Amino acid sequence: MANMALTEAVYYILLSLTKPLHGYGIIQNAEKLSGGRVRLAAGTLYGAINSLIEKGWIESLPEDKSSRKKEYVITQTGREILIIEIERLKELLRNGEEILGG
Amino acid sequence: MRTVIHKLFFVWDFDKEEKWLCDMAAKGFTLVSVGFCRYEFEKCDPGEYGVRLQLLNHRLHHPESQHYLSFLEETGAEHVGSFLSWIYLRKRTSEGAFELFSDFESRIKHLNRIILMVISIVAANLYIGIFNILMCFFYHNEANYLGFINLAIGLIGSVGIWKLLRKRKKLKNDKQIFE
Structure with missing residues (x-):
């Protein structure tokens, strides 16, 4: 469980819910955070x-x-999951940049 | 002015049905109500709406379905009609591309629901069909043609299951590489 990667959708939902939002608010926030790239379908x-x-x-x-x-909001468990995920993403980035010399 | 078109789509061709409804909207006919093989359109600006359909988890009047529908409406989608547990939705293209699913996982889940429904219909028809035909055969009942109708429905449905499984396999292959 601890080694499982979150989907992009879940990652952006959790990030969006660090402040309370309703469904449509999550869609808008994820789109804004990703510069228009992530469009969560309803x-x-x-x-x-x-x-x-x-x-x-x-x-x-x-x-x-x-x-x-x-409206929905993240829980303490959700925050912990996000922190673990961010560490995992850092590892991906670090390895990629080291190997490709980015 | 409303236009009614009668057209048959098998349930496993729901993506073709969706595409046809989108093509109609692109030509300036937006869906306003549905029934069995019956589609009712109203004039709209060409390309004003996108159309999507979905098989619900529960019956339409189940609170869970109603909750889902109000969630969809919050995002700008409009519920234009339903047939059994299928809902037909439209959304203005000015509000962005209309999709119900944005990842492989949720598309596969939706397909699974459709597959399960078709399997249960096929299984029931094959069972009844074969049972009735055997009864005719062994007990020399007066010819029971209904058995053959059930058998035919079961066989056509089996082709449908095969088509649905192929669609699912393609999604699962993509899911191994992409999210």
Whole structure:
């Protein structure tokens, strides 16, 4: 489990949820962070949100009566997972640059 | 002015159905309602909408499906119609490319759902068909042609399963290399 790579979608969802956002907010934020490269599709995002809630990496906030939109936020476990993933990504980058002399 | 077109797509050709609906939208006809082999269109600006379809996990009126639909609507997609557990959605192209899935994993999951549904229909039809035909044969019941209809549905569906499995294999191959 500790050695598993996160998908790009999950990585950007977790990063986006360091502040509370609703579904569409996550899509917009991931697109902004990646300079327009990552466009999460709604069906994929919905499935990922449900899996992440089940794993306890994110949680949904109590619903606001004035808005029908559900907001989500990262949990402590989710943050730890992100930190491990960032270490893994650094390793990938380090090795790539060393070997290709980047 | 509404235009009604009757057209049959097998469930394993859902991607062809989707493409046809997108082509119609590109020609200026946007989908506004669906039924069994029945599509109703309204005039729109050519290319104004993109169309996608999806087989839901649950029945349409299940709370989970309703929750999913409102999630989709939040992203700008519009639910134009449903047939059984299939939903038909459209989204303005001005709001960006319309996709329901953006990775191989979720595409494979969706295909798996379709495969499972077709397998259960095929299995039931083959079972009933063969059982009825054997009954005719052994007990000399009056000819029961319904058995042959079930058998035919089962055999056509088997070709469909094969097609779906081929689609899934292609996605799985890509998934080994790309995310």
